[in-house]
Amino acid sequence: MRLYDFLDSGNGYKARLLLHKLGLSYERVELDILNGETRTDAFLAKNPNGRVPALELDDGTVLPESNAIITYLADGSRFLPEDRLQRAQCLQWMFFEQYNHEPSIAVARYILRHTPEDSPRRAELPTLAEKGNAALEVMERHLEGRRFFVGEQLSVADIALYAYSHVADQGGFDLARYPNVQAWLSRVAADEPHISITAE
């Protein structure tokens, strides 16, 4: 398999982390999204949506969307529940992640890391902070009395939410306000094998 990826991307990290946990070997192809490398004709032929991560399978099929990739990879493993409702609840949290969490927390982190201090995009930060804190509050409330997001063990839902939550401070978020989230982050990080977001 081949993973089209960008090392600073939390979405890419979801795939990298799960591939590592599953012990699957793959070729990583770094595409610099800051230099338009996901918008070339060659890459658009693989993913018309022009985004990473995208997983190229051995038969040439290209599967984009980080949460589709990790659900595909997790099938049959300890990271995807067999129970129908629990599988749906994993999806529930992954859709929450892509709709409410990533567009605020990941975008705030992106702006702070990859735009100059006088960028007009900095004007987005107050709204992103409000929406990101609302997402963290939903997580904090759900994690009251729970060890993981779905069922009793780590699943793709945790991997999806961990990716940008554990670096939310880089987006200006104060995780000290969310003790349940902090304890959960430690539980996810303690699941072996683990790799950091910057590890290839």
Add this chain to the structure above:
Amino acid sequence: MRLYDFLDSGNGYKARLLLHKLGLSYERVELDILNGETRTDAFLAKNPNGRVPALELDDGTVLPESNAIITYLADGSRFLPEDRLQRAQCLQWMFFEQYNHEPSIAVARYILRHTPEDSPRRAELPTLAEKGNAALEVMERHLEGRRFFVGEQLSVADIALYAYSHVADQGGFDLARYPNVQAWLSRVAADEPHISITAE
């Protein structure tokens, strides 16, 4: 089952349409999102994210997120492929729908239908038009030579994308620019049984 819903919502329509196709009976509870009825303490106790649709199962479990709901309901039916890769491709298009399609096309439609003509939110429309057309272009390209989004028959991926695509004109989008999308919309509408977005 009980569906917490808002009749004008395309996200709610996904669930209504699939419940109708599957012949499942349910109680529909209308919550007026324009009057904050999804942000009451009573509803936040059911869905801490304060959004509809949310499906309350017979055991009291509440499942939010439209695409998680339809994937749950479709399990074992003709609307969810059994093949592992095709299931992942359904998720691929549902995540695309929630990340790229709904936040532009549904939001433009919402602003045009539910805000006054002098609303400051109207300033968002040019950016939403650009992003929405980019999403429709990705769909147009994928549908070249294809009848449905995944495999050879209608699936949850089509239901998810149909919901806001078939009323995209209400968001200011000109579907005449996308002949493949138009032909696909007709194929989805021709799958019986069918209901319209305003049907309870």
